Amino acid sequence: MVMQLEQVVPFGRSLDEYVKMFNLTDADLQKSILSVADGPASFNAEGTRQGYRIKSIDPLYIFTSAQIRDRFNQVVDNVIAQIERTPDDWVWKYHKSPDGLRKNREQVTQLFCADFELGKDEGRYEVGELPKLKYQDGEFDLGLSSHFLFLYSDHFDENFHLESIREMLRVCKEVRIFPLLTLMLQRSPHLQSIVEQLEKQGYRCEIHQVGYELQRGGNEMLRIH
Ligand SMILES: C[S@@+](CC[C@H](N)C(=O)[O-])C[C@H]1O[C@@H](n2cnc3c(N)ncnc32)[C@H](O)[C@@H]1O
Known part of the structure:
Protein backbone atom coordinates (compact mmCIF):
# COMPACT_ATOMS: atom_id res chain seq x y z
CA MET A 1 0.00 0.00 0.00
CA VAL A 2 1.33 3.45 -0.90
CA MET A 3 0.57 5.78 1.96
CA GLN A 4 -0.81 9.26 1.19
CA LEU A 5 0.36 11.81 3.76
CA GLU A 6 -2.84 13.84 3.42
CA GLN A 7 -4.81 10.83 4.74
CA VAL A 8 -2.62 10.39 7.81
CA VAL A 9 -3.24 11.76 11.30
CA PRO A 10 0.23 11.44 12.85
CA PHE A 11 -0.58 11.43 16.56
CA GLY A 12 1.88 9.48 18.72
CA ARG A 13 2.23 8.45 22.34
CA SER A 14 5.11 8.75 24.81
CA LEU A 15 7.32 6.16 26.52
CA ASP A 16 5.40 6.68 29.76
CA GLU A 17 2.11 5.97 27.95
CA TYR A 18 3.59 2.80 26.39
CA VAL A 19 4.76 1.63 29.82
CA LYS A 20 1.24 2.10 31.19
CA MET A 21 -0.67 0.76 28.13
CA PHE A 22 1.38 -2.46 28.05
CA ASN A 23 2.16 -2.89 31.79
CA LEU A 24 5.86 -2.86 30.85
CA THR A 25 8.12 -3.81 33.75
CA ASP A 26 11.83 -2.96 34.02
CA ALA A 27 12.52 -6.56 32.92
CA ASP A 28 10.25 -6.16 29.87
CA LEU A 29 12.09 -2.98 28.89
CA GLN A 30 15.40 -4.87 28.84
CA LYS A 31 14.06 -7.19 26.11
CA SER A 32 14.50 -6.71 22.38
CA ILE A 33 11.28 -5.02 21.30
CA LEU A 34 9.56 -4.74 17.91
CA SER A 35 6.98 -1.96 18.02
CA VAL A 36 4.72 -2.23 14.98
CA ALA A 37 2.59 0.63 13.66
CA ASP A 38 4.71 2.86 15.88
CA GLY A 39 4.04 5.99 13.83
CA PRO A 40 5.25 9.23 15.38
CA ALA A 41 5.35 7.82 18.95
CA SER A 42 8.34 8.90 21.04
CA PHE A 43 8.62 5.40 22.59
CA ASN A 44 11.71 4.60 20.49
CA ALA A 45 13.36 8.03 20.89
CA GLU A 46 12.90 8.10 24.66
CA GLY A 47 13.59 4.38 25.13
CA THR A 48 16.82 4.49 23.14
CA ARG A 49 18.09 7.25 25.44
CA GLN A 50 17.46 4.89 28.37
CA GLY A 51 19.47 2.16 26.63
CA TYR A 52 16.47 0.04 25.55
CA ARG A 53 16.59 -1.96 22.30
CA ILE A 54 13.54 -0.95 20.26
CA LYS A 55 12.86 -1.28 16.55
CA SER A 56 9.84 0.60 15.23
CA ILE A 57 8.12 -0.16 11.94
CA THR A 64 10.76 12.73 6.30
CA SER A 65 10.55 14.14 9.82
CA ALA A 66 9.77 17.58 8.31
CA GLN A 67 6.83 16.14 6.33
CA ILE A 68 5.49 14.32 9.40
CA ARG A 69 5.83 17.45 11.58
CA ASP A 70 4.06 19.60 8.96
CA ARG A 71 1.24 17.10 8.71
CA PHE A 72 0.89 17.04 12.52
CA ASP A 89 -15.93 9.58 25.05
CA TRP A 90 -12.74 10.42 26.98
CA VAL A 91 -11.25 9.88 30.41
CA TRP A 92 -8.98 12.68 31.63
CA LYS A 93 -7.17 10.85 34.45
CA TYR A 94 -3.85 10.97 32.61
CA HIS A 95 -3.90 14.01 30.29
CA LYS A 96 -6.24 16.07 32.52
CA SER A 97 -7.79 18.04 29.62
CA PRO A 98 -7.81 18.39 25.82
CA ASP A 99 -5.17 21.07 26.23
CA GLY A 100 -3.01 18.69 28.27
CA LEU A 101 -3.42 16.07 25.55
CA ARG A 102 -2.40 18.59 22.90
CA LYS A 103 0.75 19.56 24.85
CA ASN A 104 1.65 15.90 25.26
CA ARG A 105 1.20 15.16 21.54
CA GLU A 106 3.25 18.24 20.59
CA GLN A 107 6.08 17.13 22.85
CA VAL A 108 5.92 13.55 21.51
CA THR A 109 6.05 14.81 17.91
CA GLN A 110 9.05 16.99 18.74
CA LEU A 111 10.93 14.10 20.39
CA PHE A 112 10.10 11.74 17.53
CA CYS A 113 11.07 14.20 14.79
CA ALA A 114 14.36 15.11 16.50
CA ASP A 115 15.30 11.41 16.63
CA PHE A 116 13.82 10.11 13.39
CA GLU A 117 16.58 10.70 10.79
CA LEU A 118 19.33 9.40 13.12
CA GLY A 119 17.13 6.48 14.13
CA LYS A 120 16.51 5.58 10.48
CA ASP A 121 20.28 5.54 9.86
CA GLU A 122 20.71 3.31 12.91
CA GLY A 123 17.95 0.93 11.69
CA ARG A 124 15.69 1.75 14.64
CA TYR A 125 12.91 3.01 12.35
CA GLU A 126 12.08 0.88 9.33
CA GLU A 139 14.18 -12.43 16.29
CA PHE A 140 12.52 -10.26 19.01
CA ASP A 141 11.50 -11.00 22.59
CA LEU A 142 8.48 -8.73 22.68
CA GLY A 143 6.17 -7.34 19.98
CA LEU A 144 3.89 -4.38 20.67
CA SER A 145 1.00 -2.90 18.73
CA SER A 146 -0.41 0.35 20.11
CA HIS A 147 -3.51 1.87 18.54
CA PHE A 148 -3.54 -0.08 15.33
CA LEU A 149 -4.72 -3.73 15.62
CA PHE A 150 -8.32 -3.96 16.93
CA LEU A 151 -8.70 -0.15 16.95
CA TYR A 152 -9.25 -0.14 13.17
CA SER A 153 -11.49 -3.21 13.13
CA ASP A 154 -13.90 -1.42 10.79
CA HIS A 155 -11.13 -0.96 8.21
CA PHE A 156 -9.27 -4.28 8.58
CA ASP A 157 -11.14 -7.59 8.69
CA GLU A 158 -10.66 -10.60 10.95
CA ASN A 159 -8.35 -12.34 8.47
CA PHE A 160 -6.03 -9.34 8.36
CA HIS A 161 -5.93 -9.32 12.16
CA LEU A 162 -5.28 -13.04 12.46
CA GLU A 163 -2.59 -13.03 9.79
CA SER A 164 -0.92 -9.95 11.35
CA ILE A 165 -0.93 -11.35 14.88
CA ARG A 166 0.39 -14.74 13.71
CA GLU A 167 3.15 -12.92 11.85
CA MET A 168 4.03 -10.92 14.97
CA LEU A 169 4.09 -14.19 16.95
CA ARG A 170 6.42 -15.69 14.34
CA VAL A 171 9.04 -12.98 14.87
CA CYS A 172 8.38 -12.19 18.57
CA LYS A 173 8.27 -14.59 21.52
CA GLU A 174 5.43 -12.60 23.07
CA VAL A 175 2.95 -10.06 21.69
CA ARG A 176 0.93 -7.34 23.44
CA ILE A 177 -1.86 -5.33 21.84
CA PHE A 178 -3.61 -2.19 23.16
CA PRO A 179 -6.41 -1.12 23.10
CA LEU A 180 -9.04 -3.79 22.46
CA LEU A 181 -11.67 -1.19 21.52
CA THR A 182 -12.57 0.13 18.09
CA LEU A 183 -12.79 3.82 17.21
CA MET A 184 -16.49 3.54 18.12
CA LEU A 185 -15.51 2.53 21.71
CA GLN A 186 -16.84 -1.03 21.25
CA ARG A 187 -14.80 -4.13 22.00
CA SER A 188 -13.36 -5.29 18.67
CA PRO A 189 -15.73 -7.74 16.94
CA HIS A 190 -12.64 -9.79 15.93
CA LEU A 191 -11.26 -10.27 19.45
CA GLN A 192 -13.10 -13.35 20.67
CA SER A 193 -12.69 -15.38 17.50
CA ILE A 194 -8.99 -14.49 17.26
CA VAL A 195 -8.37 -15.52 20.87
CA GLU A 196 -10.15 -18.84 20.26
CA GLN A 197 -8.12 -19.57 17.12
CA LEU A 198 -4.80 -18.67 18.77
CA GLU A 199 -5.62 -20.80 21.81
CA LYS A 200 -6.40 -23.76 19.53
CA GLN A 201 -2.91 -23.29 18.07
CA GLY A 202 -1.46 -23.56 21.59
CA TYR A 203 -0.93 -19.90 22.45
CA ARG A 204 -1.95 -18.52 25.79
CA CYS A 205 -4.04 -15.32 25.57
CA GLU A 206 -4.60 -13.15 28.62
CA ILE A 207 -6.57 -9.92 28.86
CA HIS A 208 -4.97 -7.57 31.40
CA GLN A 209 -6.40 -4.39 32.90
CA VAL A 210 -3.95 -1.52 32.61
CA GLY A 211 -3.63 1.82 34.37
CA TYR A 212 -4.07 3.87 31.17
CA GLU A 213 -7.45 4.92 29.79
CA LEU A 214 -8.07 7.78 27.38
CA GLN A 215 -10.81 6.29 25.17
CA ARG A 216 -13.60 5.61 27.67
CA GLY A 217 -13.51 1.88 28.52
CA GLY A 218 -10.17 1.41 26.75
CA ASN A 219 -8.10 0.06 29.62
CA GLU A 220 -7.51 -3.54 28.52
CA MET A 221 -4.49 -5.09 26.82
CA LEU A 222 -4.15 -8.51 25.17
CA ARG A 223 -1.01 -10.49 26.01
CA ILE A 224 -0.24 -13.53 23.83
CA HIS A 225 2.58 -15.99 24.48
C1 LIG B 1 -2.97 5.69 15.56
S1 LIG B 1 -1.34 5.44 14.91
C2 LIG B 1 -0.54 4.73 16.33
C3 LIG B 1 0.88 5.24 16.51
C4 LIG B 1 1.60 4.69 17.72
N1 LIG B 1 1.61 3.25 17.76
C5 LIG B 1 1.02 5.21 19.00
O1 LIG B 1 0.23 4.51 19.65
O2 LIG B 1 1.30 6.35 19.36
C6 LIG B 1 -1.57 4.07 13.81
C7 LIG B 1 -0.38 3.79 12.95
O3 LIG B 1 -0.63 2.61 12.18
C8 LIG B 1 0.14 2.75 10.99
N2 LIG B 1 -0.30 1.75 9.99
C9 LIG B 1 -1.26 1.85 9.06
N3 LIG B 1 -1.36 0.71 8.33
C10 LIG B 1 -0.42 -0.15 8.84
C11 LIG B 1 -0.03 -1.51 8.54
N4 LIG B 1 -0.63 -2.22 7.59
N5 LIG B 1 0.97 -2.05 9.26
C12 LIG B 1 1.57 -1.36 10.25
N6 LIG B 1 1.24 -0.08 10.58
C13 LIG B 1 0.25 0.51 9.89
C14 LIG B 1 -0.11 4.20 10.60
O4 LIG B 1 0.88 4.66 9.68
C15 LIG B 1 -0.04 4.90 11.95
O5 LIG B 1 1.24 5.41 12.21
Whole structure:
Protein backbone atom coordinates (compact mmCIF):
# COMPACT_ATOMS: atom_id res chain seq x y z
CA MET A 1 0.00 0.00 0.00
CA VAL A 2 1.33 3.45 -0.90
CA MET A 3 0.57 5.78 1.96
CA GLN A 4 -0.81 9.26 1.19
CA LEU A 5 0.36 11.81 3.76
CA GLU A 6 -2.84 13.84 3.42
CA GLN A 7 -4.81 10.83 4.74
CA VAL A 8 -2.62 10.39 7.81
CA VAL A 9 -3.24 11.76 11.30
CA PRO A 10 0.23 11.44 12.85
CA PHE A 11 -0.58 11.43 16.56
CA GLY A 12 1.88 9.48 18.72
CA ARG A 13 2.23 8.45 22.34
CA SER A 14 5.11 8.75 24.81
CA LEU A 15 7.32 6.16 26.52
CA ASP A 16 5.40 6.68 29.76
CA GLU A 17 2.11 5.97 27.95
CA TYR A 18 3.59 2.80 26.39
CA VAL A 19 4.76 1.63 29.82
CA LYS A 20 1.24 2.10 31.19
CA MET A 21 -0.67 0.76 28.13
CA PHE A 22 1.38 -2.46 28.05
CA ASN A 23 2.16 -2.89 31.79
CA LEU A 24 5.86 -2.86 30.85
CA THR A 25 8.12 -3.81 33.75
CA ASP A 26 11.83 -2.96 34.02
CA ALA A 27 12.52 -6.56 32.92
CA ASP A 28 10.25 -6.16 29.87
CA LEU A 29 12.09 -2.98 28.89
CA GLN A 30 15.40 -4.87 28.84
CA LYS A 31 14.06 -7.19 26.11
CA SER A 32 14.50 -6.71 22.38
CA ILE A 33 11.28 -5.02 21.30
CA LEU A 34 9.56 -4.74 17.91
CA SER A 35 6.98 -1.96 18.02
CA VAL A 36 4.72 -2.23 14.98
CA ALA A 37 2.59 0.63 13.66
CA ASP A 38 4.71 2.86 15.88
CA GLY A 39 4.04 5.99 13.83
CA PRO A 40 5.25 9.23 15.38
CA ALA A 41 5.35 7.82 18.95
CA SER A 42 8.34 8.90 21.04
CA PHE A 43 8.62 5.40 22.59
CA ASN A 44 11.71 4.60 20.49
CA ALA A 45 13.36 8.03 20.89
CA GLU A 46 12.90 8.10 24.66
CA GLY A 47 13.59 4.38 25.13
CA THR A 48 16.82 4.49 23.14
CA ARG A 49 18.09 7.25 25.44
CA GLN A 50 17.46 4.89 28.37
CA GLY A 51 19.47 2.16 26.63
CA TYR A 52 16.47 0.04 25.55
CA ARG A 53 16.59 -1.96 22.30
CA ILE A 54 13.54 -0.95 20.26
CA LYS A 55 12.86 -1.28 16.55
CA SER A 56 9.84 0.60 15.23
CA ILE A 57 8.12 -0.16 11.94
CA ASP A 58 5.43 1.77 10.13
CA PRO A 59 4.52 2.62 6.51
CA LEU A 60 4.66 6.28 7.61
CA TYR A 61 8.44 6.09 7.70
CA ILE A 62 8.69 6.64 3.95
CA PHE A 63 8.21 10.33 4.80
CA THR A 64 10.76 12.73 6.30
CA SER A 65 10.55 14.14 9.82
CA ALA A 66 9.77 17.58 8.31
CA GLN A 67 6.83 16.14 6.33
CA ILE A 68 5.49 14.32 9.40
CA ARG A 69 5.83 17.45 11.58
CA ASP A 70 4.06 19.60 8.96
CA ARG A 71 1.24 17.10 8.71
CA PHE A 72 0.89 17.04 12.52
CA ASN A 73 0.67 20.87 12.56
CA GLN A 74 -2.01 20.77 9.85
CA VAL A 75 -4.29 18.36 11.75
CA VAL A 76 -3.76 19.01 15.45
CA ASP A 77 -6.38 21.80 15.87
CA ASN A 78 -9.00 19.72 14.15
CA VAL A 79 -8.29 16.56 16.18
CA ILE A 80 -8.42 18.43 19.48
CA ALA A 81 -11.64 20.21 18.42
CA GLN A 82 -13.23 16.83 17.60
CA ILE A 83 -12.25 15.53 21.03
CA GLU A 84 -13.72 18.63 22.70
CA ARG A 85 -17.00 17.99 20.86
CA THR A 86 -17.30 14.45 22.32
CA PRO A 87 -16.49 14.96 26.04
CA ASP A 88 -18.23 11.75 27.16
CA ASP A 89 -15.93 9.58 25.05
CA TRP A 90 -12.74 10.42 26.98
CA VAL A 91 -11.25 9.88 30.41
CA TRP A 92 -8.98 12.68 31.63
CA LYS A 93 -7.17 10.85 34.45
CA TYR A 94 -3.85 10.97 32.61
CA HIS A 95 -3.90 14.01 30.29
CA LYS A 96 -6.24 16.07 32.52
CA SER A 97 -7.79 18.04 29.62
CA PRO A 98 -7.81 18.39 25.82
CA ASP A 99 -5.17 21.07 26.23
CA GLY A 100 -3.01 18.69 28.27
CA LEU A 101 -3.42 16.07 25.55
CA ARG A 102 -2.40 18.59 22.90
CA LYS A 103 0.75 19.56 24.85
CA ASN A 104 1.65 15.90 25.26
CA ARG A 105 1.20 15.16 21.54
CA GLU A 106 3.25 18.24 20.59
CA GLN A 107 6.08 17.13 22.85
CA VAL A 108 5.92 13.55 21.51
CA THR A 109 6.05 14.81 17.91
CA GLN A 110 9.05 16.99 18.74
CA LEU A 111 10.93 14.10 20.39
CA PHE A 112 10.10 11.74 17.53
CA CYS A 113 11.07 14.20 14.79
CA ALA A 114 14.36 15.11 16.50
CA ASP A 115 15.30 11.41 16.63
CA PHE A 116 13.82 10.11 13.39
CA GLU A 117 16.58 10.70 10.79
CA LEU A 118 19.33 9.40 13.12
CA GLY A 119 17.13 6.48 14.13
CA LYS A 120 16.51 5.58 10.48
CA ASP A 121 20.28 5.54 9.86
CA GLU A 122 20.71 3.31 12.91
CA GLY A 123 17.95 0.93 11.69
CA ARG A 124 15.69 1.75 14.64
CA TYR A 125 12.91 3.01 12.35
CA GLU A 126 12.08 0.88 9.33
CA VAL A 127 9.38 1.11 6.71
CA GLY A 128 7.18 -1.94 7.09
CA GLU A 129 3.59 -2.95 7.35
CA LEU A 130 1.44 -5.78 8.57
CA PRO A 131 0.41 -8.42 7.72
CA LYS A 132 3.98 -9.33 6.63
CA LEU A 133 7.23 -8.69 8.49
CA LYS A 134 10.69 -9.16 7.02
CA TYR A 135 12.30 -10.41 10.25
CA GLN A 136 13.53 -13.89 11.24
CA ASP A 137 11.56 -16.34 13.37
CA GLY A 138 11.95 -15.44 17.06
CA GLU A 139 14.18 -12.43 16.29
CA PHE A 140 12.52 -10.26 19.01
CA ASP A 141 11.50 -11.00 22.59
CA LEU A 142 8.48 -8.73 22.68
CA GLY A 143 6.17 -7.34 19.98
CA LEU A 144 3.89 -4.38 20.67
CA SER A 145 1.00 -2.90 18.73
CA SER A 146 -0.41 0.35 20.11
CA HIS A 147 -3.51 1.87 18.54
CA PHE A 148 -3.54 -0.08 15.33
CA LEU A 149 -4.72 -3.73 15.62
CA PHE A 150 -8.32 -3.96 16.93
CA LEU A 151 -8.70 -0.15 16.95
CA TYR A 152 -9.25 -0.14 13.17
CA SER A 153 -11.49 -3.21 13.13
CA ASP A 154 -13.90 -1.42 10.79
CA HIS A 155 -11.13 -0.96 8.21
CA PHE A 156 -9.27 -4.28 8.58
CA ASP A 157 -11.14 -7.59 8.69
CA GLU A 158 -10.66 -10.60 10.95
CA ASN A 159 -8.35 -12.34 8.47
CA PHE A 160 -6.03 -9.34 8.36
CA HIS A 161 -5.93 -9.32 12.16
CA LEU A 162 -5.28 -13.04 12.46
CA GLU A 163 -2.59 -13.03 9.79
CA SER A 164 -0.92 -9.95 11.35
CA ILE A 165 -0.93 -11.35 14.88
CA ARG A 166 0.39 -14.74 13.71
CA GLU A 167 3.15 -12.92 11.85
CA MET A 168 4.03 -10.92 14.97
CA LEU A 169 4.09 -14.19 16.95
CA ARG A 170 6.42 -15.69 14.34
CA VAL A 171 9.04 -12.98 14.87
CA CYS A 172 8.38 -12.19 18.57
CA LYS A 173 8.27 -14.59 21.52
CA GLU A 174 5.43 -12.60 23.07
CA VAL A 175 2.95 -10.06 21.69
CA ARG A 176 0.93 -7.34 23.44
CA ILE A 177 -1.86 -5.33 21.84
CA PHE A 178 -3.61 -2.19 23.16
CA PRO A 179 -6.41 -1.12 23.10
CA LEU A 180 -9.04 -3.79 22.46
CA LEU A 181 -11.67 -1.19 21.52
CA THR A 182 -12.57 0.13 18.09
CA LEU A 183 -12.79 3.82 17.21
CA MET A 184 -16.49 3.54 18.12
CA LEU A 185 -15.51 2.53 21.71
CA GLN A 186 -16.84 -1.03 21.25
CA ARG A 187 -14.80 -4.13 22.00
CA SER A 188 -13.36 -5.29 18.67
CA PRO A 189 -15.73 -7.74 16.94
CA HIS A 190 -12.64 -9.79 15.93
CA LEU A 191 -11.26 -10.27 19.45
CA GLN A 192 -13.10 -13.35 20.67
CA SER A 193 -12.69 -15.38 17.50
CA ILE A 194 -8.99 -14.49 17.26
CA VAL A 195 -8.37 -15.52 20.87
CA GLU A 196 -10.15 -18.84 20.26
CA GLN A 197 -8.12 -19.57 17.12
CA LEU A 198 -4.80 -18.67 18.77
CA GLU A 199 -5.62 -20.80 21.81
CA LYS A 200 -6.40 -23.76 19.53
CA GLN A 201 -2.91 -23.29 18.07
CA GLY A 202 -1.46 -23.56 21.59
CA TYR A 203 -0.93 -19.90 22.45
CA ARG A 204 -1.95 -18.52 25.79
CA CYS A 205 -4.04 -15.32 25.57
CA GLU A 206 -4.60 -13.15 28.62
CA ILE A 207 -6.57 -9.92 28.86
CA HIS A 208 -4.97 -7.57 31.40
CA GLN A 209 -6.40 -4.39 32.90
CA VAL A 210 -3.95 -1.52 32.61
CA GLY A 211 -3.63 1.82 34.37
CA TYR A 212 -4.07 3.87 31.17
CA GLU A 213 -7.45 4.92 29.79
CA LEU A 214 -8.07 7.78 27.38
CA GLN A 215 -10.81 6.29 25.17
CA ARG A 216 -13.60 5.61 27.67
CA GLY A 217 -13.51 1.88 28.52
CA GLY A 218 -10.17 1.41 26.75
CA ASN A 219 -8.10 0.06 29.62
CA GLU A 220 -7.51 -3.54 28.52
CA MET A 221 -4.49 -5.09 26.82
CA LEU A 222 -4.15 -8.51 25.17
CA ARG A 223 -1.01 -10.49 26.01
CA ILE A 224 -0.24 -13.53 23.83
CA HIS A 225 2.58 -15.99 24.48
C1 LIG B 1 -2.97 5.69 15.56
S1 LIG B 1 -1.34 5.44 14.91
C2 LIG B 1 -0.54 4.73 16.33
C3 LIG B 1 0.88 5.24 16.51
C4 LIG B 1 1.60 4.69 17.72
N1 LIG B 1 1.61 3.25 17.76
C5 LIG B 1 1.02 5.21 19.00
O1 LIG B 1 0.23 4.51 19.65
O2 LIG B 1 1.30 6.35 19.36
C6 LIG B 1 -1.57 4.07 13.81
C7 LIG B 1 -0.38 3.79 12.95
O3 LIG B 1 -0.63 2.61 12.18
C8 LIG B 1 0.14 2.75 10.99
N2 LIG B 1 -0.30 1.75 9.99
C9 LIG B 1 -1.26 1.85 9.06
N3 LIG B 1 -1.36 0.71 8.33
C10 LIG B 1 -0.42 -0.15 8.84
C11 LIG B 1 -0.03 -1.51 8.54
N4 LIG B 1 -0.63 -2.22 7.59
N5 LIG B 1 0.97 -2.05 9.26
C12 LIG B 1 1.57 -1.36 10.25
N6 LIG B 1 1.24 -0.08 10.58
C13 LIG B 1 0.25 0.51 9.89
C14 LIG B 1 -0.11 4.20 10.60
O4 LIG B 1 0.88 4.66 9.68
C15 LIG B 1 -0.04 4.90 11.95
O5 LIG B 1 1.24 5.41 12.21
